[in-house]
Amino acid sequence: xxxxxxxxxxxxVTLAMMSSPGLAQRKVTLNVxxxxxxxxxxxxxxxxxxxxxxxxxxxxxxxxxxxxxxxGSQKIYEKLMxxxxxxxxxxxxxxxxxxxxxxxxxxxxxxxxxxDVPTSKYVTSASATNALGTDAxxxxxxxxxxxxxxxxxxxxVKNPPxxxxxxxxxxxxNPNKFGYNGIKGGMSGVSFVVGWVYANAPDAEKLMKGPYxxxxxxxxxxxxxxxxxxxxKVVLTPGNxxxxxxxxxxxxxMGPVWVDMFYTWQADGKLPPSVKLKLIGPGMPGQPMYYxxxxxxxxxxxxxxxxxLATSPKVQADGIVKRFNWYPGIDATAVKSQLDDATWNxxxxxxxxxxxxxxxxxxxxxxYFNDILEGYEKxxx
Amino acid sequence: MRExxxxxxxxxxxxxxxxxxxxVYPLGLSLASAFTAKDGTATLxxxxxxxxxxxxxxxxxxxxxxxxxxxxxxxxxxxxxYLILGENPRAVAFLKWLYRWPLFIPFIVAAQCMRTFLxxxxxxxxxxxxxxxxxxxxxxxxxxxxxxxxxxxxxxxxFVALLVAGAMASLDRSTMEAxxxxxxxxxxxxxxxxxxxxxxxxxVGLILSFVTMLSVLSVPIMVSGGSPAMLTVDMAFRINSxxxxxxxxxxxxxxxxxxxxxxxxxLRRGVxxxxxx
Numbered sequence: 001x002x003x004x005x006x007x008x009x010x011x012x013v014t015l016a017m018m019s020s021p022g023l024a025q026r027k028v029t030l031n032v033x034x035x036x037x038x039x040x041x042x043x044x045x046x047x048x049x050x051x052x053x054x055x056x057x058x059x060x061x062x063x064x065x066x067x068x069x070x071x072g073s074q075k076i077y078e079k080l081m082x083x084x085x086x087x088x089x090x091x092x093x094x095x096x097x098x099x100x101x102x103x104x105x106x107x108x109x110x111x112x113x114x115x116d117v118p119t120s121k122y123v124t125s126a127s128a129t130n131a132l133g134t135d136a137x138x139x140x141x142x143x144x145x146x147x148x149x150x151x152x153x154x155x156x157v158k159n160p161p162x163x164x165x166x167x168x169x170x171x172x173x174n175p176n177k178f179g180y181n182g183i184k185g186g187m188s189g190v191s192f193v194v195g196w197v198y199a200n201a202p203d204a205e206k207l208m209k210g211p212y213x214x215x216x217x218x219x220x221x222x223x224x225x226x227x228x229x230x231x232x233k234v235v236l237t238p239g240n241x242x243x244x245x246x247x248x249x250x251x252x253x254m255g256p257v258w259v260d261m262f263y264t265w266q267a268d269g270k271l272p273p274s275v276k277l278k279l280i281g282p283g284m285p286g287q288p289m290y291y292x293x294x295x296x297x298x299x300x301x302x303x304x305x306x307x308x309l310a311t312s313p314k315v316q317a318d319g320i321v322k323r324f325n326w327y328p329g330i331d332a333t334a335v336k337s338q339l340d341d342a343t344w345n346x347x348x349x350x351x352x353x354x355x356x357x358x359x360x361x362x363x364x365x366x367x368y369f370n371d372i373l374e375g376y377e378k379x380x381x
Numbered sequence: 382m383r384e385x386x387x388x389x390x391x392x393x394x395x396x397x398x399x400x401x402x403x404x405v406y407p408l409g410l411s412l413a414s415a416f417t418a419k420d421g422t423a424t425l426x427x428x429x430x431x432x433x434x435x436x437x438x439x440x441x442x443x444x445x446x447x448x449x450x451x452x453x454x455x456x457x458x459x460x461x462x463y464l465i466l467g468e469n470p471r472a473v474a475f476l477k478w479l480y481r482w483p484l485f486i487p488f489i490v491a492a493q494c495m496r497t498f499l500x501x502x503x504x505x506x507x508x509x510x511x512x513x514x515x516x517x518x519x520x521x522x523x524x525x526x527x528x529x530x531x532x533x534x535x536x537x538x539x540f541v542a543l544l545v546a547g548a549m550a551s552l553d554r555s556t557m558e559a560x561x562x563x564x565x566x567x568x569x570x571x572x573x574x575x576x577x578x579x580x581x582x583x584x585v586g587l588i589l590s591f592v593t594m595l596s597v598l599s600v601p602i603m604v605s606g607g608s609p610a611m612l613t614v615d616m617a618f619r620i621n622s623x624x625x626x627x628x629x630x631x632x633x634x635x636x637x638x639x640x641x642x643x644x645x646x647x648l649r650r651g652v653x654x655x656x657x658x
Contacts, residue, residue, distance in 0.1 A: 069621060070621050070622060071617070071620070071621035074620065074621055074624060103624075181606050182606055182607065182608065183618075183622075184602070184608075184610055184614055184615075184617075184618045185602060185606050236525075236606040236607035236608070237524075237606045238496065238524055238602070238603055238604060238605060238606040239602070239603065239606065242496070242524075242603075242606055245496070245497075245500070246500070246501075249500060249501070249502040249503070250502055251500060251501040251502050251522065370622075370623055373622055373623070374434070374623075377434050378433070378434060381608040381609070
């Protein structure tokens with residue numbers, strides 16, 4: 001009996017060995033590694049990958065996720081640092097956040113590739129040349145842009161505040177009805193805090209554009225003192241999803257959220273239709289995610305072709321806008337012609353393109369960003 | 382003789398190398414990093430920063446885990462006690478079947494369930510509301526430090542109860558029966574006769590729980606949004622937001638110190654128990 005089991009096991013192994021090398025020899029594997037939630041991996045595996053494999057029959061696209069938030073990008077950064085001295089790296093295309101992009105450009109881990117990709121002519125956003133203070137020209141093409149805004153329940157809140165100052169007054173009148181997730185539970189809270197500093201600091205423009213001056217952070221003390229006071233009258237939620245959960249259950253009436261998450265949750269029926277968005281002044285930050293190619297990628301040519309597909313107006317329209325409710329990474333006018341009006345309008349109904357242009361900010365340059373987070377840890381918590 | 386010794390060394394080698402490579406080496410690296418500045422020089426700056434920013438969190442973490450441990454101990458004693466002293470065989474059988482379930486549920490799943498269960502308008506308060514026990518308008522959510530304790534206790538009690546109940550079951554029943562004959566109540570038998578005899582096992586179970594809870598990231602990050610935060614959350618934040626391994630490792634060092642004390646108690650127990658940990 002035992003012998004029979006062994007024999008059959010051996011047969012299976014042999015068969016597997018005989019069949020797989022044939023496959024492996026024919027196919028080139030394009031490794032796409034992505035920070036962000038599982039939906040980013042699914043997007044490459046179920047949507048982009050099959051399209052690319054169709055036009056490149058000899059290529060197999062392999063999608064790997066490294067986890068949400070800056071932590072996911074940090075892992076990609078650390079992996080490339082570890083591989084730095086080897087001749088060829090096993091990542092062909094990476095999708096990363098702004099903060100890591102700056103670090104990776106400075107460490108010379110990325111290839112300057114956009115000149116070889118035809119769709120780079122559609123790239124117009126400022127974030128394509130500036131990754132939180134690092135010159136990113138040539139190294140990145142935005143996959144999408146995402147924005148934070150304040151979600152509010154229009155059944156309870158008839159006149160939503162239009163600015164941070166009005167929000168403070170609203171919270172004074174309605175204690176424990178506003179919720180956000182601090183700075184340790186996800187980026188929507190971080191974004192709210194950064195917007196708060198922009199609204200209350202004397203020199204918001206300098207925080208976004210530089211140059212860095214370590215003395216600047218002292219000027220935020222009144223802003224943080226005010227935020228500490230504000231925090232006593234709000235609910236601290238567990239995470240980005242925690243804020244949306246509480247809005248959905250009616251425990252809070254207002255809170256900062258990512259626009260794409262908001263629309264996805266609403267489409268899934270997890271948020272009532274009465275919850276709406278408002279981008280409050282002077283502005284709240286948003287961020288893109290970038291397509292990048294590591295400097296020593298094994299399949300640079302294929303990687304460029306993959307990114308060209310991913311940033312084509314058609315894919316940006318169907319994949320980025322329609323499927324995920326993200327704002328397109330390339331110029332919106334190039335994408336608009338590919339979409340029906342209903343889809344287009346849905347994305348811009350609460351937050352208008354004018355709002356986005358005037359109140360959609362970037363995150364501060366990295367050293368200021370770190371100062372803001374640490375200032376919050378020191379003076380607000 | 383020498384050959385035998387060499388052979389023995391060979392036998393131990395695989396296990397030893399795994400321990401060295403996957404535990405001792407990373408531990409050393411992490412300790413070294415806690416005392417190293419970004420430019421590579423030796424420093425205590427990471428600890429200064431830890432104290433300045435996370436002093437409250439260290440205390441908070443210790444209190445959360447300590448309170449959880451105490452509650453777990455009390456509940457485990459109660460469960461184990463009922464299993465041997467309970468008089469309704471059906472209730473005993475039911476409890477025996479029921480109490481182990483959380484053991485098979487990962488922390489992250491438990492945390493996810495608690496998020497919807499303990500929220501202000503969550504399952505628990507809604508149930509109480511429909512039973513007329515509370516008014517939902519004035520209800521409070523438990524998604525803060527209380528939520529962390531509830532989740533920890535819910536998840537770890539079965540583990541300690543399992544150990545303790547096993548030890549209780551193997552006790553000589555004659556002492557309990559003698560006490561009962563003399564008129565002692567069940568609580569008194571549990572506290573004065575049963576628990577002293579299983580104290581060794583109880584302490585070991587609680588120490589293992591203490592160390593486990595200290596290392597959990599998912600529960601505090603998912604259940605509680607507010608501050609103070611637990612050390613694991615701070616460590617993750619330090620790395621993910623600043624790429625600052627120095628301070629994260631300094632926080633880790635404080636975590637080791639807490640578990641180290643627990644481990645010391647554990648080992649001392651082992652030695653006094655005749656080398657049986």
